[in-house]
Amino acid sequence: xxxxxxxxxxxxxxxxxxxxxxxxxxxxxxxxxxxxxxxxxxxxxxxxxxxxxxxxxxxxxxxxxxxxxxxxxxxxxxxxxxxxxxxxxxxxxxxxxxxxxxxxxxxxxxxxxxxxxxxxxxxxxxxxxxxxxxxxxxxxxxxxxxxxxxxxxxxxxxxxxxxxxxxxxxxxxxxxxxxxxxxxxxxxxxxxxxxxxxxxxxxxxxxxxxxxxxxxxxxxxxxxxxxxxxxxxxxxxxxxxxxxxxxxxxxxxxxxxxxxxxxxxxxxxxxxxxxxxxxxxxx
Amino acid sequence: xxxxxxxxxxxxxxxxxxxxxxxxxxxxxxxxxxxxxxxxxxxxxxxxxxxxxxxxxxxxxxxxxxxxxxxxxxxxxxxxxxxxxxxxxxxxxxxxxxxxxxxxxxxxxxxxxxxxxxxxxxxxxxxxxxxxxxxxxxxxxxxxxxxxxxxxxxxxxxxxxxxxxxxxxxxxxxxxxxxxxxxxxxxxxxxxxxxxxxxxxxxxxxxxxxxxxxxxxxxxxxxxxxxxxxxxxxxxxxxxxxxxxxxxxxxxxxxxxxxxxxxxxxxxxxxxxxxxxxxxxxxxxxxxxxxxxxxxxxxxxxxxxxxxxxxxxxxxxxxxxxxxxxxxxxxx
Amino acid sequence: xxxxxxxxxxxxxxxxxxxxxxxxxxxxxxxxxxxxxxxxxxxxxxxxxxxxxxxxxxxxxxxxxxxxxxxxxxxxxxxxxxxxxxxxxxxxxxxxxxxxxxxxxxxxxxxxxxxxxxxxxxxxxxxxxxxxxxxxxxxxxxxxxxxxxxxxxxxxxxxxxxxxxxxxxxxxxxxxxxxxxxxxxxxxxxxxxxxxxxxxxxxxxxxxxxxxxxxxxxxxxxxxxxxxxxxxxxxxxxxxxxxxxxxxxxxxxxxxxxxxxxxxxxxxxxxxxxxxxxxxxxxxxxxxxxxxxxxxxxxxxxxxxxxxxxxxxxx
Numbered sequence: 001x002x003x004x005x006x007x008x009x010x011x012x013x014x015x016x017x018x019x020x021x022x023x024x025x026x027x028x029x030x031x032x033x034x035x036x037x038x039x040x041x042x043x044x045x046x047x048x049x050x051x052x053x054x055x056x057x058x059x060x061x062x063x064x065x066x067x068x069x070x071x072x073x074x075x076x077x078x079x080x081x082x083x084x085x086x087x088x089x090x091x092x093x094x095x096x097x098x099x100x101x102x103x104x105x106x107x108x109x110x111x112x113x114x115x116x117x118x119x120x121x122x123x124x125x126x127x128x129x130x131x132x133x134x135x136x137x138x139x140x141x142x143x144x145x146x147x148x149x150x151x152x153x154x155x156x157x158x159x160x161x162x163x164x165x166x167x168x169x170x171x172x173x174x175x176x177x178x179x180x181x182x183x184x185x186x187x188x189x190x191x192x193x194x195x196x197x198x199x200x201x202x203x204x205x206x207x208x209x210x211x212x213x214x215x216x217x218x219x220x221x222x223x224x225x226x227x228x229x230x231x232x233x234x235x236x237x238x239x240x241x242x243x244x245x246x247x248x249x250x251x252x253x254x255x256x257x258x259x260x261x262x263x264x265x266x267x268x269x270x271x272x273x274x275x276x277x278x279x280x281x282x283x
Numbered sequence: 284x285x286x287x288x289x290x291x292x293x294x295x296x297x298x299x300x301x302x303x304x305x306x307x308x309x310x311x312x313x314x315x316x317x318x319x320x321x322x323x324x325x326x327x328x329x330x331x332x333x334x335x336x337x338x339x340x341x342x343x344x345x346x347x348x349x350x351x352x353x354x355x356x357x358x359x360x361x362x363x364x365x366x367x368x369x370x371x372x373x374x375x376x377x378x379x380x381x382x383x384x385x386x387x388x389x390x391x392x393x394x395x396x397x398x399x400x401x402x403x404x405x406x407x408x409x410x411x412x413x414x415x416x417x418x419x420x421x422x423x424x425x426x427x428x429x430x431x432x433x434x435x436x437x438x439x440x441x442x443x444x445x446x447x448x449x450x451x452x453x454x455x456x457x458x459x460x461x462x463x464x465x466x467x468x469x470x471x472x473x474x475x476x477x478x479x480x481x482x483x484x485x486x487x488x489x490x491x492x493x494x495x496x497x498x499x500x501x502x503x504x505x506x507x508x509x510x511x512x513x514x515x516x517x518x519x520x521x522x523x524x525x526x527x528x529x530x531x532x533x534x535x536x537x538x539x540x541x542x543x544x545x546x547x548x549x550x551x552x553x554x555x556x557x558x559x560x561x562x563x564x565x566x567x568x569x570x571x572x573x574x575x576x577x578x579x580x581x582x583x584x585x586x587x588x589x590x591x592x593x594x595x596x597x598x599x600x601x602x603x604x605x606x607x608x609x610x611x612x613x614x615x
Numbered sequence: 616x617x618x619x620x621x622x623x624x625x626x627x628x629x630x631x632x633x634x635x636x637x638x639x640x641x642x643x644x645x646x647x648x649x650x651x652x653x654x655x656x657x658x659x660x661x662x663x664x665x666x667x668x669x670x671x672x673x674x675x676x677x678x679x680x681x682x683x684x685x686x687x688x689x690x691x692x693x694x695x696x697x698x699x700x701x702x703x704x705x706x707x708x709x710x711x712x713x714x715x716x717x718x719x720x721x722x723x724x725x726x727x728x729x730x731x732x733x734x735x736x737x738x739x740x741x742x743x744x745x746x747x748x749x750x751x752x753x754x755x756x757x758x759x760x761x762x763x764x765x766x767x768x769x770x771x772x773x774x775x776x777x778x779x780x781x782x783x784x785x786x787x788x789x790x791x792x793x794x795x796x797x798x799x800x801x802x803x804x805x806x807x808x809x810x811x812x813x814x815x816x817x818x819x820x821x822x823x824x825x826x827x828x829x830x831x832x833x834x835x836x837x838x839x840x841x842x843x844x845x846x847x848x849x850x851x852x853x854x855x856x857x858x859x860x861x862x863x864x865x866x867x868x869x870x871x872x873x874x875x876x877x878x879x880x881x882x883x884x885x886x887x888x889x890x891x892x893x894x895x896x897x898x899x900x901x902x903x904x905x906x907x908x909x910x911x912x913x914x915x916x917x918x919x920x921x922x923x924x925x926x927x928x929x930x
Binding site: 173182185188 | 337340342363366367369370372373374376377378381382383384385386387395396399400442445446448449
């Protein structure tokens, strides 16, 4: 009796988890598809001003209305998504490459290199990531390049830590010992044996980091330290529209929702990857 | 043993740091293996037998001591030259589940080993992988599969093929059959013997299974807490063990002696940890003829016994050898 | 047999994996009071699954699909969860292979043994304490009061296994199931634990089911032996008879591997338990295979020795 009940609850729990995972994949794929394909279909210049049609509510010509300079908000949100997501992805890729590269080597060679890298990582981890991003952005000024720097640097330590612990554990496995015994060069051992077996959790972390990156990019845009006007960017659109919340609430709701859904999507995707990784790696 | 040793190691010391303690995993171990010899190493967990195998391949840092293979000292080698020297020696591990990279097709793992020393490349590697797989008794067409498609015995064969791919003369087999079922383990033992015949390989056969060691080896080394306590020909060791620890090991092995004999020789206590080993002879706290049973034998507590030859190459490290004797092996 | 403490009939266990694996395929045996029964076989033969089934501990995706297990006349498979828990520990108890992972790492061992006692109705704290000390002394742990305050990691592997045995014996069960209790231990420690198990059954009158891959261990401890292959019993009988005159070719091969001078590996591998097996499961690896082997052999012989084989009859 107990057996039947517990197996049913287990199945139910898995189903619910699967549904959330599915939702995560759907959200991410959907948002990416919309910002990639959208501008191709909605061929309106997001920078074209039209002072006659300022601050309009939704109309057939402007489904989301226009902003204070009469620019089409739908086009701005679509293009803005490209900017926000692209900056986030590039930042995370940089953080992932630098962070996991450092961690991989640290865990493998150990010794003074490991001590040095990990102390730097500890120092970086002592600051909240958002604060660190703010400090970098404030020090270096606004702009795309600086935004990428401000978002990627605070994400490096987590990747480094994670990959180091993976590297430490996998280096102890017998197949790594066997690879060394065969006489493979250290770089081969590292890239053919340690890296492929340690990358799983890093992809999970990357997905979660993407969520954080979207928040930071939009946040920096919002406070004026990110991408500069007139370039569209979700955070910047949000801050522009905020003043006219009562005239055109859609102009605030849509970019806000885009930011939130992206973050949610990346987090759910991270959970899904985590499950996938557990199932694949368990024995 | 008249032939010059293929492998010779002297005074090996390996120290690991665990928290704030020093673990002396190997504390002055000598060993030599002749060409095509099978040299058995037995002992319980923590005796250093696994570390010994890894130290010979220079896979763990040595605190002191020398390792030479084919008369060439490899102790000081580093980097590329060390990797080249390792090609003469290989290792087979205990667990065929963790000794193969789960994300690499087995053919690629073997091919990587064949390619490592630049002897074969391109198409030749594929041919060589196929030959190696057939040599260890597998079909050549399994090369594209991943390790999880194989049983434990098959994986162990693959691990052996990978080791053979660099054409070694000496293989450390570290508990190579311990995690396999008896019938499968026996297949691996037969394979190892066949490979010795065909390729003239020498083995260091590390095992806790005395009967496997007895059947395979020409000589046996018994280890306890990082030191060698006895070494002699297999026949002598099993007929006339001289160290009280060896006697206890033989008596404890299931199925070797009748119940009453085992009962008489059962040791007290557990093997102590290699952190802070006892001074003097490391076996005295458990020794049935040591100072705990004869208070006049304080020498055991203070003086570390040397490994001395009792005659005919029967080496033992004990102040009072041959005191504990076993009855004649049970006739079955 | 009227004095049987354990009766297993036609037990089938299936794992709902993809494809489903039928790990135990019709196992039946009885265990007399105070008897020492060994179950031997290689990995995947169903011996450990049978052991967990004896305590009703088969976890999903595993499921007992058929059969009956009676402990002192009480049917386990139809018992309510609460009754089942009461039977476990007081009538039948288990010792596992790895004592480290079976003990709670953050609780003192005395406390862990006490918890078992409390659960089974020992209300008085003083008598629980005395019982803990008595149990630790029983399993040969000197200075029991000090040991009771130790945490699992402070003990050696052998001592931890002694603690597990003490815990299993806490309520004087009629049956002690020990699943590879010495496999994780060193030889000299294994010898100690095997002697302890022997002494304990003699002293407490508990019957023991000892599951092992090592025939030599079974020969050491047990009176009777079941040989498992591919989820079935292929031979059973007294240790003296089976080991002296093995009737099944598989038993012979195993004995040769364990004791013989002239060992020969068994070719091939055990069958895939996710498939239907018709006829004798061992036939594909058997050197004495005949035409009749394509039919299912039945376990036949006399009380002291039975075999399921068309070729090797009990002599």
